[in-house]
Amino acid sequence: MTAYTEEIRIQELQRAWMDEAINLATNSVANGGGPFGALVAKGSEIVAVGNNQVTATLDPTAHAEVSAMRAACKELGTFSLEGCVLITSCEPCPMCLTSALWARVDRILYCADRHDAAVAGFDDLKFYELFEKKPASLWPTPVEQLELPTRTAPFNAWLAKSDRVDY
Numbered sequence: 783m784t785a786y787t788e789e790i791r792i793q794e795l796q797r798a799w800m801d802e803a804i805n806l807a808t809n810s811v812a813n814g815g816g817p818f819g820a821l822v823a824k825g826s827e828i829v830a831v832g833n834n835q836v837t838a839t840l841d842p843t844a845h846a847e848v849s850a851m852r853a854a855c856k857e858l859g860t861f862s863l864e865g866c867v868l869i870t871s872c873e874p875c876p877m878c879l880t881s882a883l884w885a886r887v888d889r890i891l892y893c894a895d896r897h898d899a900a901v902a903g904f905d906d907l908k909f910y911e912l913f914e915k916k917p918a919s920l921w922p923t924p925v926e927q928l929e930l931p932t933r934t935a936p937f938n939a940w941l942a943k944s945d946r947v948d949y
């Protein structure tokens with residue numbers, strides 16, 4: 783296989799995965815979920831899929847991407863998605879983007895963006911804008927530090943644990 787045909791193969795695979803993510807998102811609406819779908823792929827294989835289940839499961843963190851990454855970790859038996867790609871029907875919100883960074887995915891591919899989501903009434907864009915505003919203590923949901931002398935005790939315990947599993 784030449785580099786060119788390999789590139790075409792990868793593009794076709796990505797297109798098929800994105801079509802699948804969009805189908806998951808559309809079906810999610812029909813099944814009572816939010817209009818978002820995502821999947822995690824490794825090599826040429828889909829490891830796991832997910833759709834938005836916030837209202838169905840009473841879980842504000844049950845976004846499509848988080849659901850897909852949770853399922854992928856379970857499937858692979860690991861907390862790291864290194865070597866995997868996250869494909870999502872819509873640009874990840876700040877929570878999902880950070881979750882993907884924590885999961886150490888190799889790459890994220892999305893279709894609709896935060897502006898498309900805003901038209902549908904979702905706050906992804908608003909939250910991205912919030913993160914650009916400082917200080918967070920002045921956000922509509924104030925984020926404030928209560929600085930106690932014991933604040934680093936958990937980290938001290940962590941650093942003293944020789945058999946800790948870093949992530």
Ligand SMILES: Nc1nc2[nH]cnc2c(=O)[nH]1
Pocket residue numbers: 816818833834844845846847870872873874875878899904905906
């Ligand atoms: N990308 C994305 N944005 C959202 N905004 C609200 N829910 C979701 C979701 O599941 N995925």
